[in-house]
Amino acid sequence: MSDVVRVLELPVLTLKNKVVFPYSLEPLTVGRPFSLAAVEAALATEEKQIVLIAQREETEDRPKPEQIFDIGTLGVINRMMRVPGKTETVHLIVQGQERVRVIEWLQNDEYISVRVEVLDEPGGVPDSETEALRRNIDTLVQRALALLPNVPAELRQLVSANDDPARLCYFIANLMQLDLEQEQAALEAQTLNRLMRLVHTYLSREVEILQIRSKIQTDAEAEMGKAQKDYFLRQQLKAIQKELGEEDGEQAEADMMRDRLDKADLPEHVRKEAERELRRMEKLPAAAPDYHVIRTYLEWILDLPWNVSSSESLDLKRAREVLDEDHYDLEDIKDRILQHLAVHKLKPNSKSPILCFAGPPGVGKTSLGQSIARAMDRKFERMSLGGMRDEAELRGHRRTYIGAMPGRIIQSLRRAGVNNPVIMLDEIDKLGSDFRGDPSSALLEVLDPQQNHAFRDHYLDLPVDLSKVFFIGTANNLGGIPPPLRDRMEIITLSGYSEEEKLIIARRYIVPRQVLESGLTPEQVVIDDEALTRIIGRYTREAGVRQLEQRIGRVMRKIALRVAEGSDAIVTVDAESVPTYLGPEKIRPETARESLPPGVATGLAVTETGGEVLFVEAALLPGSKGLTLTGQLGEVMQESARAAYSYLWSNGAKLDIDTSALRDAGLHVHVPAGAVPKDGPSAGVAIVSAIASLCVGRPVRNDTAMTGEITLAGLVFPIGGVKEKVLAARRAGIHRVVLPARNEPDVEDVPADVRKEMEIVFVDNVDEALDNTLAIPVAVEQPVQGD
């Protein structure tokens, strides 16, 4: 190092936002007139030297000396080229040489020139800090070079080969994107350590940025890689589809949907929702899982009959004809249906009624629904609720579930294709319920005329108007319907048919139908009433006519076999020949027993299949105590038997019955058939008659069947199922029935011709009942025997 201070006087080129470091070769573009003048002045010297100093303010076009830094670089213009054009511009390549400090600003009209002293290279005695900094800088440089893509090998070599720390620092500072203050600070550093510290700071920051950038880039590349792969595969798929002639499936599908949507007649709120979903669908690729969910959803919306109604026939005369055609009798029910139609005719926007047909199987509940639909000219949809346990089955699953579907109500509506069908909710009493919810509660909403104009299915999530739907429920047992649901429906009870009614039904409906179904012609078969009666009585046991239809069907098929084998004789079926078709008699109903021993009484019961005769048998068990009850008796029936026992015991004297037997021996009451569970209070009269008969030693009249609930005070309370019970008694060949007096009005239900045949005795209390049930002749004869 020389200690001679060199002072030079040179023109100044002020730089905007840039510092030229010693040793660096910088391209510069000069355009400002006063800078051009400075460059001209430098070029006019033999050595082409110029001082390069940065301006403090980038924006200043002609800076004053105080707006320029004091320390700059002495440079040599290596190359110069003028750029042709309107405004004069000069390209330069300048070689930085040494650092200089301004001693004096020499103002000149055209350019600034300065007197500068040349500064030494940043020096100082190298110490351990210098070495540490140097090593750190080396590490950082290597790291930066590793992170930078496309670094020329020469550059790496240059950096690693450089053994002059100051020069390396200037080189690095020049390479990095530093702002003016940082560059100027590096230029002004007087000692090597200071310069290295600065460069080290800048460099570590730069490496950090590079690391983050590289991470971002890696992430972005991974993302891009996946997107590109998807895109590529999709393009291939499209190409394949094109080859197959399925050009652009998704778009075509979306277009088709849009087309359908535009044509569909939808309420405004539904259209809005559908448009929204369609827009979503159009944006999705067909491979997206949501695509198909939306598609299915849209199809559901488009398929539902939002505003489609079938025109109704409200011709009451025709309706009556249709109902009569399909069903025999049931006058009461037909009247009520016609009343509904009449109201609907007078007030078209009245809420549709919700009917519920209750009755035993096979009495024609379902076909009555079909007839109603036919009479009103409406579409008929039937759905069976039997065994349904899941609320979602009725109301649908939300669309978020895989494979979600609307509930059965909406499905029925879609199948019907109109918004005013007759929907039959079959077996409404057999709805189950479990932890998944209670479907009957969902039905409440459906069946409430006040609420069902905006039924919300979970899947559609849109209000659907069900108020025009004519709902009909059917049930075998009203007890199985939850009370809130029962309240919403108008219950119409269809009780069983009598044998006469069955005969007429068979003749009018079943035989012609079965003849046709077997491929015969009505002329080929003659089946007389006796035969039908025998089939009804001995081959079927039911309240309805379903078994009857099967039996007649079997007869017809056997005839069809004969006809097909070539016989062309007219086949006549009479009572005698029935077993040849149907085999031995299947049903031997409890008929009146020839003679009843004391202690046996004929009771009457009601089952789902209609009324039945059952016998109550009582026996004394000498040496035993108390009351034994057998025959699968339910709680209520057991209590009823106990009441009968207690009543007789306590009132024996009053009734003129010797009850000493009850005191001395145990009593066993049995009700066959032992395997069939029985319950209910209505056997009270029969039990008390059986026990009394045992006590007095007189049998119960074998031509008399009895029913009625008894109380401990000796009253006879009314019971249900009078019609069925009376019909059952008659079927069993019993023509005298003892009924509670308060059931007298119910006898109206019994067909008139049956009533005519029967002797019906009404009793108010047990005393009266016993008078009418115990065999009188024996009582008269007894004193004679005793004589």
Add this chain to the structure above:
Amino acid sequence: MPIKGKPWGSSGGMWTGRGCHAWEPATDIYQSAEGWVVKFDLAGVDPDDVTVRIVDHTLFVAGTRRDRTLREGVSHYQMEITYSRFERSIQLPCDLAHARVESEYDNGLLTLTFFVQGGK
């Protein structure tokens, strides 16, 4: 004006002691039976402005090219010749200090011939 090649062209001022120089002359080196011939392209350099120095195995050539075309009313339109200081150092595998040197300056080329004892 893109710059190709080394942006960091010249080496440090080992000889001049301070700062750096603007350019390095192109150099040819020949080997002959007698020794070495080193030729520098010093077009437009006044021989008086050239200094040659030999230390052990190393030959230093330095100097200044001055633009002598300048006079009143003449200015550059384009400049590709680098003026100002130049410097070049050449290392040869022989002891130059004890060799006999002949120099010749002709047509802008400075040729130095080293006669080394025993050839190489």
